[in-house]
Amino acid sequence: MQPIEHVVTAEVSTPDHTGGRLVVWIRHRPDDPLAVRLDFAPTGGPEQSAATWVFARSLLSEGITAPAGDGDVRVRPGDAYETHIELRPAHGHCLIRFRTAALRSFLARTESWPPQVSARVRTELDRTLNDILRRA
Incomplete structure (x- = not known):
């Protein structure tokens, strides 16, 4: 499976x-x-990225319809x-405004995983849950 990439223009503001x-x-x-991943690139492309943020796909999915997140990344x-x-x-913070339709389109493309990726997700979730339960 190839990586899914969606290029958008967003509005950003800082204090x-x-x-x-x-x-x-x-x-x-x-x-x-x-x-x-959100790769911010003012001009040339993702190879010249000014900043990259990586966070849970579920946070983006949930934040489209209701406020989500309480750490470094918050979506609402x-x-x-x-x-x-x-x-x-x-130090500091910034607010990025995306078109919801663009985010929905991206998320829809990520939901059609082939069987090998779905199996990997299940395996990873099982491993993580087992690690948590062992520590409890």
């Missing part, structure tokens, strides 16, 4: 900057099926057409 537009590569890789619905992703690094 000390009113905002601007930037290109974001939203990626889903078969070797990390529970995660999504905006107006009727937007979804807001707030990133909170060690």
Whole structure:
């Protein structure tokens, strides 16, 4: 299975900057099926990425319809057409406004995993759950 990549333009704002537009590569890789990557690249492409954030795919999926997340990444619905992703690094934070339709389109493409990826997800979840239960 090939990685899934969706290129969008988003609006970004920070407390000390009113905002601007930037290109974001939203990626889903078969070797990390529970995660999504946001690669922010002001000009040239993902190879020249200014920043990369990796977080749970489920956080993005849940945040489209209701506020989700309480750590470094928070996702919530905006107006009727937007979804807001707030990133909170060690210093400062920024708000990125995405078109909800673009995020839904990306998520729909990630749901059609071939059987080998679905099996890997089940195996990984089983391993993680067993690790947690052993420590309890």
